[in-house]
Amino acid sequence: MTHKELFTLFIVFIALFLFGMTIMRAGLHNLAGDRFKHILEKMTDSPWKGLLLGAGITALLQSSSAVMIMAVGLVAAGILTFKQSIGIILGTNIGTCLTLEMLAFDLSAFIMPLLLIGVFLIFLKNQITYFLGCISFGLGCIFVAMHGLEGLAFPISSLPFAHSFFTWTNNSELFGVGLGTVFSAIIQSSTATTAIAMGFMNDEIFGLTSGIAIMLGANIGTCFSAFLASVGANHSARLVAFAHIWLNLLGVILFFPFIGWLSEVASSLTHLPSLQLAHASTIFNIISSLVLLPFVHWYAKFIIFVHGRKN
Template identity: 30%
Template sequence: MGISTIITVLTLLSGVALFLYGMQLMGEGLKQVAGNKLELILYKLTSTPLKGFLLGTVVTALIQSSGATTVMVVGFVNSGLMKLSQAIGIIMGANIGTSITGWIICLSYIDGQQGLASLLSTATISAVVAILGIVFRMFMKKDIFHATGNIMLGFAILMVGMQTMSGAVSPLSQSPAFTSLLTSFTNPVMGILFGILITAVLQSVSAACGVLQALSVTGGITFASAFPMLMGVGIGAATPVLLSAIGTGTNGKRTALVYLLNDLFAMLLGSVLFYGTNLVFHYPFLDTVMNPFSIAALNSMYRFAAMLLLLPFVKGIERLTKVLIPNREDDEEDSDTLDLLEDRFLNYPDLALAQCQRAMDSMAENVVKNLARAMDLLDHFDERKFSKIQEKENRIDKYQDKLDTYLMQMLKRELSNAQSTEVSKFLHCIPDFERIGDYSYEMAKVARDQYEKKQS
């Protein structure tokens, strides 16, 4: 490997790094400007799959990350705030919304000529936005201006990253080895695998499409190689979503799996329909050389068509995820409602109180069932039932610890009189539930002693 090759690779990687950082900065700034209300909007406006579909598209277009949208949704479903069927619509919409970044990237390929036209060049646009961004960051006092400054700086950094990537790969157009490599991706299997690999590494659909748009400036990307790569990109993007589901409950894992299934089905549909009809019609545009604009257009059209075809099958996808990830033992009896108490809901007291109520209901159900088990042991002792009572008693103690801590955190927020009264009621009820649980366990121990000593 020559020095020039090493420099080219390092330049390309630095461009990818700048692109990823700029995109992250933009997304965080947009969420700050929204006042962290995006999550509440997602929760409230998804009563039907179609609403979820449209909302997922809009929210993802704003925060520039289908993965971030899906991770939010995984949290909602895991905490019981949202049904799996609602989440599927949002995830489908997120698949479309993430393609908007490709059109933003196209701005980095605008080349102004002389005179006034030069004001439209990428360098000019990036410079103006960066200057405005640093002014907002350095000289404005309000948080919303700081967040707006972050959005502008993120955009400028993203543009510079794209220019760096394009500059690094441009000389490769003269390399026969590189041209040969790109040509190999006209094989659909190779193209899909490349798309999966690059997105799994970058963990971003937008970044992977950005790299593909940068490679297109070499003139070596044709429709035949771009299409399978874009299909693979969606599947690779499931990696960070699946990682986010580690440690969640059954429904949280199902939600993450939906992201992967959507893109797998989209890839299968795209492959069967496109390559099947190509055998009959022999499409003449397969050898068309792609550029950043045509790749952005192809990505958007493919995602929109695939998700629109899948939308009527929300119920079927939901049933499939339940088959692939069945309920664990005791899932129905004792769902993991401790996950309901997430810190994100503390910003919305009514929502947090509703979650506390659900968690307390579950705690009460555990207490009632344990009491019934303990009384049954007095007449018919069973070691397995005794172990079950022990296990549930530990769980009841966890409920008390988690609820007490959560409610005390709520008291530190600005609450109305009605909300404060509700918190006080909860704080009085929880120790009573826990005490009944203790009595049940003591009763179970008495039953065990009677059984071992053969007393009645």
């Protein structure tokens, strides 16, 4: 297979992964209707409730970006206050880990049943079955993409340029963070970025510390979606986006010196490389969110101090 064919397939599988995520999220979102927005409005009177709510809705919608964009919109509309949104922000980072934990397992045997069931349900003349079909078909596409990316890991790593690139990633954790940040911002998905790293780890192209560095960077890059959603919105809505950026940025800065420790803990939990990275992501996001939770009031003041009050 030529270099051009390898990278073309790589792009195709990334596109398929994002397509599957989009279809699955659309099915989940429409299946729930506007109930999520109503719940967000009614159950954010304390940071703890906001965290649990943000984690739960993100786990259901399989998209921290979607929940963050929703939170920005609710604050822009004056339905939520900026301080109420912080609990949701903390929860979204935890909720998104469920996807990675699921993707870490080899579920290739379910690909064909999921696709066939999805197609069958989509063509039934019923709104509920249509949305369920979208969920099933989207999940099948995600597993196809994961399987394909894992199969491409070794051929791509054997290319001279790619080999040098992966060597830099393995030799420099800072480079890995930068790579994860840029790639996640471009494709608008921290999940996809980390999932790609999982595929390369399964083929022993990346070590666990490199995968963790990329995962940390992906958490920064995913903030770009909420930032874009806040452009042109009112000042309070922009503060939500800034709070999301600062949360992930500070979390990465604090955890960066402890990548080795995080690697040891994740390695002690399982021998599967992809599952180790999923566990590392879960540990990072849970600790980052829970550490900040008691200081939500002061964190809100910090964001307002740094980015100014409404004029």
